[in-house]
Amino acid sequence: DARVTQTPRHKVTEMGQEVTMRCQPILGHNTVFWYRQTMMQGLELLAYFRNRAPLDDSGMPKDRFSAEMPDATLATLKIQPSEPRDSAVYFCASGRPGTDPESEQYFGPGTRLTVT
Amino acid sequence: GQNIDQPTEMTATEGAIVQINCTYQTSGFNGLFWYQQHAGEAPTFLSYNVLDGLEEKGRFSSFLSRSKGYSYLLLKELQMKDSASYLCAVRGLPPSNTGKLIFGQGTTLQVKP
Numbered sequence: 001d002a003r004v005t006q007t008p009r010h011k012v013t014e015m016g017q018e019v020t021m022r023c024q025p026i027l028g029h030n031t032v033f034w035y036r037q038t039m040m041q042g043l044e045l046l047a048y049f050r051n052r053a054p055l056d057d058s059g060m061p062k063d064r065f066s067a068e069m070p071d072a073t074l075a076t077l078k079i080q081p082s083e084p085r086d087s088a089v090y091f092c093a094s095g096r097p098g099t100d101p102e103s104e105q106y107f108g109p110g111t112r113l114t115v116t
Numbered sequence: 117g118q119n120i121d122q123p124t125e126m127t128a129t130e131g132a133i134v135q136i137n138c139t140y141q142t143s144g145f146n147g148l149f150w151y152q153q154h155a156g157e158a159p160t161f162l163s164y165n166v167l168d169g170l171e172e173k174g175r176f177s178s179f180l181s182r183s184k185g186y187s188y189l190l191l192k193e194l195q196m197k198d199s200a201s202y203l204c205a206v207r208g209l210p211p212s213n214t215g216k217l218i219f220g221q222g223t224t225l226q227v228k229p
Binding site: 109 | 219222
């Protein structure tokens with residue numbers, strides 16, 4: 001049963017510290033998405049990769065957030081420096097491109113980040 | 117711009133039928149998705165509509181009217197485990213929006229005995 005994996009599952013850090021979240025997409029999927037979910041804003045897209053190339057990062061605060069795909073099996077999301085308002089659950093999702101039903105996104109379990 | 121509206125909360129009784137509505141305004145349309153999210157868990161895919169009409173999948177059905185910018189998710193024979201948040205998401209048209217989903221705020225459904 002193929003799944004998206006994310007690490008860590010939980011992270012508590014102090015304001016100003018660097019946070020790195022990792023995601024392993026499902027093997028064979030070539031699109032990767034990073035989302036942030038909060039009670040106030042709901043689920044927001046931060047970044048979107050296809051074939052490891054960034055296609056859309058318009059939802060990501062550029063001054064402190066960065067997203068990369070060093071290889072096809074790893075996506076990273078970094079926050080430096082972190083702030084309390086970054087506290088949220090960060091989901092990674094992967095999928096196949098196209099316009100058919102099979103192009104739905106498969107979500108990982110999420111990283112719950114708390115910045116104090 | 118894009119805007120997706122769905123009710124914040126709904127309550128229904130076990131065994132009943134509930135309809136969760138979603139209206140959207142987008143600059144382009146390339147499919148509408150429904151996801152289910154239990155508290156503390158990741159969203160999971162429920163259904164997909166790109167053409168007008170009803171798609172049925174067991175106890176769940178989803179309807180789309182593109183001309184009205186409207187969709188609904190119909191849940192039949194409600195079970196307690198259906199208590200969750202239901203997210204409506206719209207996918208835009210290429211080249212600027214291929215694969216990108218814009219999510220609504222979600223509808224929290226509470227199923228009561």
